[in-house]
Amino acid sequence: LQGDSAVMRKLQNQVTRTALSDLPVFIQGEIGTGKELVAQAIHRGSIRAKYPFIRVNCRELLAGWNIETADGVKNCLMAAQGGVLFLDDIVHLSLEHQAQLLQILELGYYQNSDQERLFIDIRMMASTTVSHQELLVSGKLMTELYYRLNIVSITVPPLRERGDDIVSLARLLLLQYSRQYNGVAQCFSDDALNALRQYPWPGNVRELVSKLKRVALLADHQCVGSELLELPGTQEDTHSLKQARADSDRAAVIKVLENNHNQITASARELGISRATMYRLLKKYDLHPNKNK
Template sequence: MPGRTGVRGFIHWVVAGSGVVEALPAGLGGRGWEARMVSSADAIPGLLADGGSCSAGLLDLRGGAEPTAHALDRIREVLGRGGLGWVAGLAPGQVRLEQVRQLVRDHCHDYVVLPCDDGLLATVLGHAHGMARLEDRGVSAPRPLPSMDGMIGDSPVMQALYRQLQRAALTDAPVCIGGDTGTGKELAAAAIHRHSRRHGAPLVVINCGAIPDSLVQSELFGFERGAFTGANQRKRGRFEHADGGTLFLDEIGDLPLESQASLLRFLEQGTIQRLGGHEDVAVNARIICATHVDLATAVERGRFREDLYHRLRVIELHMPPLRERGGDIALLAAWALDRHAGEAGSRVRGFTRDALRALYDHGWPGNVRELVNRVRQAVVMAEGTRITARDLRLQEAGVALQTLGEARLEGERAAIERALLRNSGRLQAAARDLGISRVTLYRLMNRHGLRGGEDATGTG
């Protein structure tokens, strides 16, 4: 039946968790809602199995007495199955009950005090339906995920990185990949190798910081028989294993100076010498290196050779930190949840709204690795069917002392920055998220010295 809001054909479930069953307000029918009522949460799975189509649910928790813990646990279990946008219907004052508050916070998009105006109820149900669709699309592992060779993300900075990786794969020039810990530098190196003409030969990976200084030379360049006590036979090093392919030197900044000299010689002459040997061994390997430290600073402090520094950075790439990747945070959280959802018999199937806010508000010093580890732990430890901010251990521990004016300005700037980040700098969309006009947003951005990613004229 046509609805005045443009919504039609939706089935609206009314679940009476406390024995209260009432007819749905007649005004909702004219707004495109068709109702089916059940007397308990246990009846929902059967109705869904019958092939019913539904888009939102009203969970009626009225009844005077506080629902028992067993009843609420059963309701939580059932709510996690339907993939609906739920709204809680409460009696006056019932929101003050802690168990009810927790149920609403973890599983519902909103609540209303019943009875309420038909128009308000229709609006709230429509909003819950829309939010559920967004969550399914952005948090419940949409397929196919935008990715390249294991790197997940479709933010502008990642799209630019994909293009740079593809161009770098067309040449044999050395590549230096910079970026914070946990941003996926090894994945980027593997992508370059996989798309290069060397893809049929080995990609040899070595972490320079994980090998004791005394063993680096023999590990990288090999050794001859008798080179040291215990060297009973010749051993080929990582360079020779990478012949014809690619050698990825992770954490190149930790390479000892002696090994830096040998690496420089290889880059200049294409040959190595095994430890204890005098013969030049020709090796055809491409060098890709990565570091989370500033090599230029290491050069200034005498910890890294300047001539090697310039030879390694023929092509420079930078892995963007997660905090600069906007909506990729939700994509990566969805991927991590999908990957680990089966661990420890977990029934977790999504994230609560407070978890989504926490994911976007966190600074992610450990980047993608930290996010994946937090989600994995939350999957195992979560008690409900949706991961909360508490499960992710992302609740604020406290803030520094500041004046009320400073707190307001800081909060205003942070809210604007997050809105711009979520919407890739689109002012109109960011203003809509913040509940203000585009002109007001532009004025506030000027106040805080912020810039948007689109035409920021303040008009339109």
């Protein structure tokens, strides 16, 4: 949720204000935009923060509001008591569950299979990738339930609309994953920054995270170029250009070796990489420096 763009400042303000109330929240956004992160941020800032935040994938919800966990099957309503129940992808909630959810929102309880009244004290949050208009027209969600849940509505902006937030977020994540994976990558080249800005990011922040984890693992240099990002439509994929870049990199390694009298450790230190990475570069470019010098 970090960022200084206008859309992110608006979102941050909505999260702060929404946390002060105890109303149901409806969070809409494309896949990978961070809808669950928004719900968690609201929970952390609310009076229910010390109580559980229970996420339920509506595709996997079992009868009786049961969910499978590592510890076995449990009732998600009881597990969320006092806290927040986050219904992820609510369009996949069954009609039976929708009717029971409406009753909980209206009366504060629902009846289990033994016709017992189970009183629930939780804050409801729901997310969807479907637009509000489509929700109403498609009939995927009961109209009355939609209006009960949609008291506070938040739309999470896609990454492509966040301007230079993309660059600042990419830099932050690159450093984070480089530390996590003991990688060498520290920054992006100008062509990589342009590629990050120009790519439409259909998978949003989730796609950015996946890309940068891969980059942090595979990078041989501190400065990451656009070719390692492998973004569709931005790759320099002609053979001649790839070969020219490889030749340039090989020449740079040779120059560093010459400057350091073929000493592997000193050369690696100048490049800001580990000895292991230096040996990979030597193997990659078929270089055999005299180690005795």
